[in-house]
Amino acid sequence: MQVDHLLRLDRLDLSLVWGDRALLAQEVGGVTATDLEDPARFLESGEIVLSGLVWWSGEDDPAKAERFVSALSEAGAVALLAGEETHGEVPRAVVDACRRHRVALLAVPAHTSFRAVTEAVYLRRWGELSRRPTDHYALPENVRADLDRALERGASVAELLDRAFAHLGTPDCHLLTGSGRTVARTAGAAELPAHRAAELLRGVRGTTVRVEADDDTAFDAWHLHLPEEGRVPPRVLHEIAELLGRHRRREDRRRATRGAASAELMAAVGAAHADANRLHAALAACGLGDGRAYTVVVAGLVPGGGLGKAAGSGVPSASGVPSASGGPAGAGAAGAAAGAKAGAGAGVGETDGAAALAEALGHLLPATVASVVAGCPGGEAMAVLAHDEGAGPELRAVLGEVWPLVHACRPAAALHAGVSEAVTTPAALNAALAQARYALAAARAAAPTGARLAGLGDLRGLDSLVAGIPAEVREVYRETVLGPLLGPGRASHATLLETLEVFLAHNCSWARTAEALHLHVNTVHYRIERVEALTGRDLSRLDHKLDLRAALLCR
Incomplete structure (x- = not known):
């Protein structure tokens, strides 16, 4: 797992404050959360560091930020994930220190818990380990063979899901998209309304593992969601997700x-x-x-x-973890x-x-x-x-x-x-x-x-009706009706346009227009008369009012 993978997890909603491509490509080996001013003795190389920046106050001089970030750099930390809840943003002194010591800096919004970030890292690492060549599988051999046969004969995703969890007592499990659409569910799992399913994916309870595809987006990614935490071992979940990924790849080819x-x-x-x-x-x-x-x-x-933010990569989930390879x-x-x-x-x-x-x-x-x-x-x-x-x-x-x-x-x-x-x-x-x-x-x-x-x-x-007219048609109409007021020659024309817009918005009321523009009513009369003279429209007529209103909407 690399640092930039965290930015692709929409559920975490992290944002990049500073860091170049080389820093974001570093491998993440673990996570440490600390708010000590000098955390050096607790850090290991390859870790990301989570900090709420409680050690920083607005009166602190840059030396405190320098000491904290230099400790990260010397320990080999690959990134600092700074919480925004305490100060509302990442302090400039911390940003400058990360830039000097070349430590990637990501901002963690107040609504994202450090636990969610930690789970995302370790569940992703479980997934990577599960995909390494090995003679040891978490799923029993007979279950894997049965699933392989079902996949080969074209079993539906619902059947695959039931078969995959049958040996575990068929726990409640939903295969969901980010918008809460249920792709499939185990036999005993209750039907979920879309809005409720979407809430579960964005919540902190339960376990969610993403069925990672080669070219999916935030809209069409699949997620395995189990309401009970710890009911199924992480490696088993990742092997099941990998199987579902193979199913998706076949369907996409078709x-x-x-x-x-x-x-x-x-x-x-x-x-x-x-x-x-x-x-x-x-x-x-x-x-x-x-x-x-x-x-x-x-x-x-x-x-x-x-x-x-990686456009279209990742979907909100309880763990935020891409896990198993598959097709779109x-x-x-x-x-x-x-x-x-x-x-x-x-x-x-x-x-x-x-x-x-x-x-x-x-x-x-x-x-x-x-x-x-x-x-x-x-x-x-x-x-x-x-x-x-x-x-x-x-x-x-x-x-x-x-x-x-x-x-x-x-x-x-x-x-x-x-x-x-x-x-x-x-x-x-x-x-x-x-x-x-x-x-x-x-x-x-x-x-x-x-x-x-x-x-x-x-x-x-009229505004929604005009919006659908092709742009080139709107432009011609605008020039035809408002042409004398659109030329760059006289600055007063912009004032006349503003007065016309306010006059029409106030139902052609002289008094309310004057009040809105902080003008004498006689000034409003003069300006509207100039508009009528330049456009050839009579604002006492309904059809001419509509002509001018439509032309203003065409701008």
């Missing part, structure tokens, strides 16, 4: 073979002119040919997060789904956007919905859902409920989606795509830096 069909469907839906025959063939190739109605969803993700999870969508990573060579943003959308669709019941997800350039993704007539509103409601849970997997990112109205013929999919893109633009306008999923029913105001 999905990858359908990547071309998925791409063809998206191309047919997005074509300038609808080709009914092409659409019918593309739907059939993806297993969606029997749909009685179709809905299109378009999603976009803008990565965020502080320095040192694929789309995670119900029914006949092409994987979110089916397109080879997809960029990071593209993969994350498709994985987020596919994870949300995975919460829909596979018995009633089939879907195909494909990544698009720029971090966007598109999905086509096939379902029964009349199911559209219910699907929209479920997606709206789970969208915040999906966003919580990457809370620093902006995650938006637009959902079309249901259409009943393949030829109408082109129009449905246009609707979804319009709704996506409205979602972005409503929550630019957060998360929002919108449908056409959410276009309830």
